[in-house]
Amino acid sequence: xxxxxxxxxxxxxxxxxxxxxxxxxxxxxxxxxxxxxxxxxxxxxxxxxxxxxxxxxxxxxxxxxxxxxxxxxxxxxxxxxxxxxxxxxxxxxxxxxxxxxxxxxxxxxxxxxxxxxxxxxxxxxxxxxxxxxxxxxxxxxxxxxxxxxxxxxxxxxxxxxxxxxxxxxxxxxxxxxxxxxxxxxxxxxxxxxxxxxxxxxxxxxxxxxxxxxxxxxxxxxxxxxxxxxxxxxxxxxxxxxxxxxxxxxxxxxxxxxxxxxxxxxxxxxxxxxxxxxxxxxxxxxxxxxxxxxxxxxxxxxxxxxxxxxxxxxxxxxxxxxxxxxxxxxxxx
Amino acid sequence: xxxxxxxxxxxxxxxxxxxxxxxxxxxxxxxxxxxxxxxxxxxxxxxxxxxxxxxxxxxxxxxxxxxxxxxxxxxxxxxxxxxxxxxxxxxxxxxxxxxxxxxxxxxxxxxxxxxxxxxxxxxxxxxxxxxxxxxxxxxxxxxxxxxxxxxxxxxxxxxxxxxxxxxxxxxxxxxxxxxxxxxxxxxxxxxxxxxxxxxxxxxxxxxxxxxxxxxxxxxxxxxxxxxxxxxxxxxxxxxxxxxxxxxxxxxxxxxxxxxxxxxxxxxxxxxxxxxxxxxxxxxxxxxxxxxxxxxxxxxxxxxxxxxx
Numbered sequence: 001x002x003x004x005x006x007x008x009x010x011x012x013x014x015x016x017x018x019x020x021x022x023x024x025x026x027x028x029x030x031x032x033x034x035x036x037x038x039x040x041x042x043x044x045x046x047x048x049x050x051x052x053x054x055x056x057x058x059x060x061x062x063x064x065x066x067x068x069x070x071x072x073x074x075x076x077x078x079x080x081x082x083x084x085x086x087x088x089x090x091x092x093x094x095x096x097x098x099x100x101x102x103x104x105x106x107x108x109x110x111x112x113x114x115x116x117x118x119x120x121x122x123x124x125x126x127x128x129x130x131x132x133x134x135x136x137x138x139x140x141x142x143x144x145x146x147x148x149x150x151x152x153x154x155x156x157x158x159x160x161x162x163x164x165x166x167x168x169x170x171x172x173x174x175x176x177x178x179x180x181x182x183x184x185x186x187x188x189x190x191x192x193x194x195x196x197x198x199x200x201x202x203x204x205x206x207x208x209x210x211x212x213x214x215x216x217x218x219x220x221x222x223x224x225x226x227x228x229x230x231x232x233x234x235x236x237x238x239x240x241x242x243x244x245x246x247x248x249x250x251x252x253x254x255x256x257x258x259x260x261x262x263x264x265x266x267x268x269x270x271x272x273x274x275x276x277x278x279x280x281x282x283x284x285x286x287x288x289x290x291x292x293x294x295x296x297x298x299x300x301x302x303x304x305x306x307x308x309x310x311x312x313x314x315x316x317x318x319x320x321x322x323x324x325x326x327x328x329x330x331x332x
Numbered sequence: 333x334x335x336x337x338x339x340x341x342x343x344x345x346x347x348x349x350x351x352x353x354x355x356x357x358x359x360x361x362x363x364x365x366x367x368x369x370x371x372x373x374x375x376x377x378x379x380x381x382x383x384x385x386x387x388x389x390x391x392x393x394x395x396x397x398x399x400x401x402x403x404x405x406x407x408x409x410x411x412x413x414x415x416x417x418x419x420x421x422x423x424x425x426x427x428x429x430x431x432x433x434x435x436x437x438x439x440x441x442x443x444x445x446x447x448x449x450x451x452x453x454x455x456x457x458x459x460x461x462x463x464x465x466x467x468x469x470x471x472x473x474x475x476x477x478x479x480x481x482x483x484x485x486x487x488x489x490x491x492x493x494x495x496x497x498x499x500x501x502x503x504x505x506x507x508x509x510x511x512x513x514x515x516x517x518x519x520x521x522x523x524x525x526x527x528x529x530x531x532x533x534x535x536x537x538x539x540x541x542x543x544x545x546x547x548x549x550x551x552x553x554x555x556x557x558x559x560x561x562x563x564x565x566x567x568x569x570x571x572x573x574x575x576x577x578x579x580x581x582x583x584x585x586x587x588x589x590x591x592x593x594x595x596x597x598x599x600x601x602x603x604x605x606x607x608x609x610x611x612x613x614x615x616x617x618x619x620x621x622x623x624x625x626x627x628x629x630x631x632x633x634x635x636x637x638x639x640x
Contacts, residue, residue, distance in 0.1 A: 114387065
């Protein structure tokens with residue numbers, strides 16, 4: 001299958017003005033400003049196929065949002081080539097945006113004071129959706145995103161999760177070939193994230209819509225994405241299936257220590273951190289991810305022995321970590 | 333407005349039909365496509381304007397308060413003109429050669445136009461740039477200027493109904509004896525008013541575009557607004573400026589927002605003079621429009637939208 005998105009040595013550099021503390025520096029900067037250049041995308045290449053759900057992952061500043069802005073055509077690239085659905089997103093923006101849907105998680109494209117259906121009507125007109133198509137899609141999307149009673153509420157009265165569902169439904173009214181979602185799960189509760197994820201999966205299955213999503217919620221990425229692109233400092237660390245990502249980082253194992261009530265879990269955590277294990281505390285449990293390749297059995301045995309002796313360890317498990325834990329471990 | 337709605341519904345339906353038959357190559361299909369696109373673009377703009385009007389209805393208190401503010405501004409002018417006329421000495425019953433009646437009429441119309449065209453587009457554009465919401469505007473298949481102008485038209489109509497007409501009725505009630513307009517000159521006034529409307533938009537949009545380069549444009553906006561008020565004849569008719577200053581101001585386009593349209597109503601002029609004035613005003617407006625397009629293209633090439 002031909003890729004619908006093709007990026008070749010894609011490059012974007014930001015020129016950022018430096019501000020140093022002190023009045024003297026501020027005055028000097030008026031005459032001689034201090035600029036630095038930072039490569040947000042450092043010559044990355046990748047393809048995304050028609051019908052894929054691709055997840056862009058990475059820590060803050062990794063380049064995910066910059067990449068989305070280049071993909072939707074609102075910023076020009078500094079180098080390389082980018083073709084989406086056979087078009088150059090920036091140079092052919094007005095024509096190109098007819099074929100895509102874009103949702104920025106931190107910005108609402110709904111009319112704040114008017115009902116959701118008013119926003120939908122305006123969207124229909126702007127994107128030239130015929131009345132018949134609009135009515136049919138609205139019925140489908142109302143069911144898919146459970147919008148029923150939300151349609152006649154002013155957007156400002158919606159919760160964050162409801163706003164996001166409405167915003168995604170709105171851009172789907174024009175039945176885009178490609179849907180771009182930039183951090184759509186920000187601020188959503190677990191139930192809303194789950195509902196959004198399920199709706200996106202159903203959408204992809206029903207209409208073969210290509211979906212590109214950035215999210216800090218790696219559980220969502222792991223759950224719905226068929227392709228994962230992991231970015232770090234503007235470069236691609238990994239590009240493949242979510243399953244392959246877990247396999248590739250499969251040498252990692254999650255160690256789960258369960259302690260009895262009253263045990264000094266903080267001290268146990270400090271002990272593990274002292275041995276280079278990144279840990280999280282969850283109630284009576286202490287979890288850490290270790291690289292299993294380098295003599296894992298020995299490491300585990302030593303840790304368990306120490307934990308039992310000094311911190312009254314009750315139970316111990318070795319498990320396959322989630323993608324989120326692997327990524328977190330890799331970044332730390 | 334059933335007729336207007338029916339017209340646009342028909343336009344929308346026409347677009348739908350043509351949209352389905354535009355994939356074939358050839359001159360005829362291409363013509364259809366262009367026609368369909370134009371009609372769709374027109375319908376989109378109509379809906380943007382209509383939505384802007386609906387948004388104003390969400391906050392009726394704002395409408396009432398703004399309506400009250402304009403007569404207050406006008407009262408200031410009225411008493412000022414009366415005071416000038418009463419204490420002017422040399423000018424006797426006139427103010428610098430202009431009769432009290434002419435000045436009252438001038439300021440009435442000027443402030444009525446102001447109510448319609450002063451919409452703060454510059455601030456709206458700057459707010460989009462500063463918040464990063466310009467990203468949302470750029471993923472619509474409507475040009476940024478087209479989107480803002482469609483809103484400008486919608487709000488202009490709303491402001492005509494909310495402020496312009498009631499204010500005119502109020503002024504006629506209060507100063508009806510002083511306000512004199514030749515109805516026959518309205519035919520020439522209307523095209524001048526259209527030019528004034530578009531030029532006011534282009535100027536406000538231009539100031540808004542400054543925010544793409546400077547991020548904050550409040551001072552530019554404030555200073556430019558003062559210049560426009562002065563150079564357009566809103567505060568003082570250009571004919572009352574010292575001749576040298578008036579000469580300079582008449583070389584600028586701003587006079588076409590207030591001074592020229594009002595002069596058309598107040599002063600007799602030959603059709604050729606009116607036509608040439610109209611042509612010059614239209615040329616200025618077109619030049620501003622083209623300049624804005626160029627600046628926007630440059631702005632989009634270099635602008636960085638930070639954040640998600």
